[in-house]
Amino acid sequence: MAKVFARPESLVDMQSHYCPGCTHGIIHRLIAEVMDELKFADRAIGVAPVGCAVLGYMYFACDMHQAAHGRAPAVATGIKRVVPDGVVFTYQGDGDLASIGCAEIVHAAARGENITTIFVNNGIYGMTGGQMAPTTLPGDKTSTSPYGRDTHKQGFPIRVAEMLATLDGPAYIARVSVHSVPNIVRARRAIKKAFEYQIAGKGFTLVEVLSTCPTNWGLTPLEALDKVAKDMLPYYPLGEYKDIESGAGAKK
Amino acid sequence: MSERVLMKGNEAIAEAAIQAGCRFFFGYPITPQNELPEYMSRRMPQVEGTFLQAESEVAAINMVYGAAGAGARVMTSSSSPGISLKQEGISYLAGAELPAVIVNIVRGGPGLGSIQPSQGAYFQAVKGGGHGDYRLLVLAPANLQEAVDLVTEAFDLADLYRNPVLILGDGLLGQMMEPVEFRKLPSRELPPKTWATTGMRHHPHKNIINSLVLDAPGLEKHILHLQEKYARMNLHEQRAKSLHCADAEVVIVAYGSTARIAKTAVMSLRQSGLKVGLFRPVTLWPFPVNTLSELVPKVKAFLTVEMNAGQMVEDVKLAVNGARPVHFYGRMGGMVPTPEEISSECVRVLGGVR
Ligand SMILES: Cc1ncc(C[n+]2csc(CCOP(=O)(O)OP(=O)(O)O)c2C)c(N)n1
Ligand code: SF4
Numbered sequence: 325m326a327k328v329f330a331r332p333e334s335l336v337d338m339q340s341h342y343c344p345g346c347t348h349g350i351i352h353r354l355i356a357e358v359m360d361e362l363k364f365a366d367r368a369i370g371v372a373p374v375g376c377a378v379l380g381y382m383y384f385a386c387d388m389h390q391a392a393h394g395r396a397p398a399v400a401t402g403i404k405r406v407v408p409d410g411v412v413f414t415y416q417g418d419g420d421l422a423s424i425g426c427a428e429i430v431h432a433a434a435r436g437e438n439i440t441t442i443f444v445n446n447g448i449y450g451m452t453g454g455q456m457a458p459t460t461l462p463g464d465k466t467s468t469s470p471y472g473r474d475t476h477k478q479g480f481p482i483r484v485a486e487m488l489a490t491l492d493g494p495a496y497i498a499r500v501s502v503h504s505v506p507n508i509v510r511a512r513r514a515i516k517k518a519f520e521y522q523i524a525g526k527g528f529t530l531v532e533v534l535s536t537c538p539t540n541w542g543l544t545p546l547e548a549l550d551k552v553a554k555d556m557l558p559y560y561p562l563g564e565y566k567d568i569e570s571g572a573g574a575k576k
Numbered sequence: 577m578s579e580r581v582l583m584k585g586n587e588a589i590a591e592a593a594i595q596a597g598c599r600f601f602f603g604y605p606i607t608p609q610n611e612l613p614e615y616m617s618r619r620m621p622q623v624e625g626t627f628l629q630a631e632s633e634v635a636a637i638n639m640v641y642g643a644a645g646a647g648a649r650v651m652t653s654s655s656s657p658g659i660s661l662k663q664e665g666i667s668y669l670a671g672a673e674l675p676a677v678i679v680n681i682v683r684g685g686p687g688l689g690s691i692q693p694s695q696g697a698y699f700q701a702v703k704g705g706g707h708g709d710y711r712l713l714v715l716a717p718a719n720l721q722e723a724v725d726l727v728t729e730a731f732d733l734a735d736l737y738r739n740p741v742l743i744l745g746d747g748l749l750g751q752m753m754e755p756v757e758f759r760k761l762p763s764r765e766l767p768p769k770t771w772a773t774t775g776m777r778h779h780p781h782k783n784i785i786n787s788l789v790l791d792a793p794g795l796e797k798h799i800l801h802l803q804e805k806y807a808r809m810n811l812h813e814q815r816a817k818s819l820h821c822a823d824a825e826v827v828i829v830a831y832g833s834t835a836r837i838a839k840t841a842v843m844s845l846r847q848s849g850l851k852v853g854l855f856r857p858v859t860l861w862p863f864p865v866n867t868l869s870e871l872v873p874k875v876k877a878f879l880t881v882e883m884n885a886g887q888m889v890e891d892v893k894l895a896v897n898g899a900r901p902v903h904f905y906g907r908m909g910g911m912v913p914t915p916e917e918i919s920s921e922c923v924r925v926l927g928g929v930r
Contacts, residue, residue: 367775369646381784387773389645390786392668395638398630402642402650403773405600405626410646410775428638431631 332356334365334385341379345545347535348376350502351444351511352383355413358516359386364411364523369403371396375417376450376537394425397432400439411522413440418459419449422482429488429530436493436527440518443484446535447556454540458482461559466540481559485532489565489573495527497566501534503552507562514564526568534560580755585745586611586653588720588756589679590619592727593651595758598677599625600650602639604632604658607691608747609681612653633658637665637678644674645785647772649731653679655747656697657688659705666740667706670802671787675734677727678712679743681750684910692910693747693833698887701744702861709799711806713741713813714860716831720754722858728761735766737809744860746883748833748912809862816864817856820846821871824853826925829868829892830881831857834913838881841918852922860888868895879903879925881918883911901928 331337334356342348359365365386372380374393381388391399396414404412421429421443432439448466449455455468459481463472485499496518500511511533518529534556536548543551564572583591590612593601601620603613613629620627630636636652643650654662659680669676682697684690699705701714713733717723723745730741773783789795820842821827830838835856845852855871855878857864877900880889889904896902905921907913 366777369773369775371642378788381786385776385782387775387783388785389642389773390672390784390788391641392638392664395634395641395665398635398638399642399645401628401635402600402602402639402644403646404642405628405639406643406646406648406650407774427631428635431635 332360334359336383336385338382340383342376343539345536345538345548346376347502348444350508351442351533351535352380354508354512354515355415355442356384357512358519361516362519362523364519367409368411368413369407371400371403371412371414373414373416373420375420377415377417377444378451380415394420394423395428396420396425397428397437397439397441401432401435401437404437404439411519413442413519415442416444417450418443418445418447418457422458422484430491433488433528433530434491434493436495438522438525438527440522441530442515443530443532444535445484445532445560446537447481448537448540450537450540454537461555483560485530485565488530493528494530494566495521495568496529496564498564499532499534499560499562501552501557501562503534503536503549578758580757582753582755583720584611584751584753585720585723586681586750587615588724589653589727589743589745590615592724592758593677593731594619594623594625596649596728596731598649598651598731599623600643600648601625601627602630602636602643602650602652604630604636604654606655606658608683608693608750609653609655609679611750612679612681633661634664637662640676641665641668641672641674644669644676645672645773647769647774651677651679653681655681655683656685656694659697659700663706666712667708667710668787669740670706670710670712671708672785673738674740674785675738676740677730677734677743678740679745682744682746684908690910691747693883693912694908694910695746695832695834695883695887696908697744698860698882698884701742702863702891710802711809711861713737713739713809714744715741716744716858716860717749718832718835718856720749720752720756723749724756724758725761732761732764732766733813736764737805739805739809744832746833813859814862814864814866815858816867817858818867819854819856821853821855823851824874825851825876826879826922827853827855827871827875828879828881828918828922829855829857829888831860831888834881834883837913837915838918840915841922844915845919845922850923850926852926857888863891863895865895868892872896872899875900877901877903877925877928879905879922881913881921882906883913884908
């Protein structure tokens with residue numbers, strides 16, 4: 325009988341600590357599937373962030389670093405310069421990448437550092453208990469914006485994909501989502517392309533993935549998926565923002 | 577045979593790193609150490625190495641973390657405010673037990689301070705600086721030949737102990753010119769870096785570079801393992817140089833540039849027949865307690881001289897443990913003590929012990 329579904333070999337066979345219904349798990353799986361398909365696990369070196377994915381260093385079946393909060397792109401830069409034929413990736417949340425690690429990601433992108441960043445945007449600080457993130461939508465309530473994010477006092481969300489796509493360094497920048505099956509398929513395609521570009525030495529690649537945090541959003545897993553579709557997609561449009569092969573530049 | 581060349585301190589340190597096999601340098605400009613990264617930017621491409629000017633000291637030290645984890649000999653350099661920014665990464669390096677060499681060409685502080693020489697970073701260097709129970713091996717050269725030799729050795733020591741090593745200099749050392757010779761040191765047997773993250777094609781199991789240990793018993797065990805390593809470093813690596821200490825009534829304790837100036841003072845006091853010696857710690861951590869405490873029964877008093885408001889003097893007092901008076905003389909903020917100032921301070925202390 326043909327096997328139609330199995331755990332990717334590049335995911336370690338263990339229970340993860342992610343909350344039920346959290347889409348971090350789906351994103352891990354997509355990366356591992358791409359590692360299997362492109363067969364680079366034996367030369368992959370991943371960098372786990374500080375955030376809910378901090379234990380990511382246990383889950384991927386490849387060499388891993390755990391980095392300080394926001395510093396993954398700098399750590400990945402150091403690794404890639406030493407192991408230029410390695411496939412180096414960072415996995416970062418929105419607090420990690422778009423707040424404390426803003427400088428590191430912007431400069432890794434500007435240098436065209438030949439690494440891949442998987443940027444998980446769930447609009448909240450999951451690990452520390454649901455505080456406001458730089459990507460929290462206007463009006464959304466969090467534990468540090470209990471009256472809803474007030475853009476007069478707390479500013480506006482950062483659109484990372486659009487911002488980085490203005491730079492000359494990146495080879496590929498896309499925003500995808502994992503809230504529905506067709507979107508998961510597209511997300512996988514984008515992640516695969518990003519890694520293919522890195523392997524071909526084309527430069528910096530980043531895939532922003534809209535993700536859920538049912539626990540801190542105070543929603544059921546299904547309601548959380550609906551929120552991605554209803555609230556996040558209008559603010560964070562999906563698409564390829566930069567692709568040096570197709571010539572796609574920054575979209576408005 | 578290698579020849580002696582006239583070089584500036586910062587450049588000599590950089591060349592010594594290259595000679596020691598360092599092929600990765602990540603830094604960020606700050607006075608008075610700019611000649612070091614500038615030299616690296618010229619030299620690294622010639623030896624197929626990597627020089628990268630990072631976006632900040634924070635990024636630079638984290639690049640070091642990545643490169644060290646991947647098994648490379650790697651260096652970064654900075655001066656006081658930049659070293660403050662590196663403390664996060666230094667703590668991670670210590671926690672994850674990664675070898676790296678960090679150079680601090682100290683300037684006046686606190687805050688933006690000045691760009692003149694200072695020793696105000698002693699506490700930061702030897703008592704932590706970053707968070708957690710960790711130690712750095714701290715080497716304090718007093719002249720450029722010693723700086724060159726210590727940098728060469730620093731890479732071996734870092735690899736041997738899997739620990740970051742800090743070279744603590746100051747603006748005087750960084751900016752002065754002296755003849756130096758790049759000598760080959762006796763080679764040590766170093767453990768292979770089987771833990772390096774170079775991809776699983778190179779090793780049977782996945783390698784993980786990490787400083788996170790969430791369970792309390794596990795982290796305690798890890799910290800105890802680190803303490804055991806620091807105890808070994810303390811046992812084997814204490815180093816100091818003594819001058820005229822055998823019959824001295826007063827011993828000046830000073831390190832780095834200050835020790836050079838103190839040496840001039842000691843020589844002139846000796847010419848006047850005064851029994852004064854100089855004890856110069858070469859390792860600031862581990863502090864050379866053993867050799868210093870041997871002097872205690874022979875000496876009447878100690879005089880610690882530093883370019884700060886009194887930092888190393890605390891370690892001198894710990895080593896002397898109340899058995900003798902420990903005096904202090906310090907200049908700060910970029911003011912450098914003169915041999916005359918040190919001499920008259922010494923005479924004052926001598927007057928007290930007679
Ligand atoms: C220097 C530093 N500051 C703050 C923290 C605490 N902290 C841990 S995780 C986190 C936020 C993570 O949020 P995000 O990156 O959005 O990832 P998520 O947990 O949502 O996946 C913070 C602030 C830390 N560990 N280190
Ligand atoms: S707190 Fe949120 S982001 Fe973190 S694992 Fe739980 S659901 Fe996922």
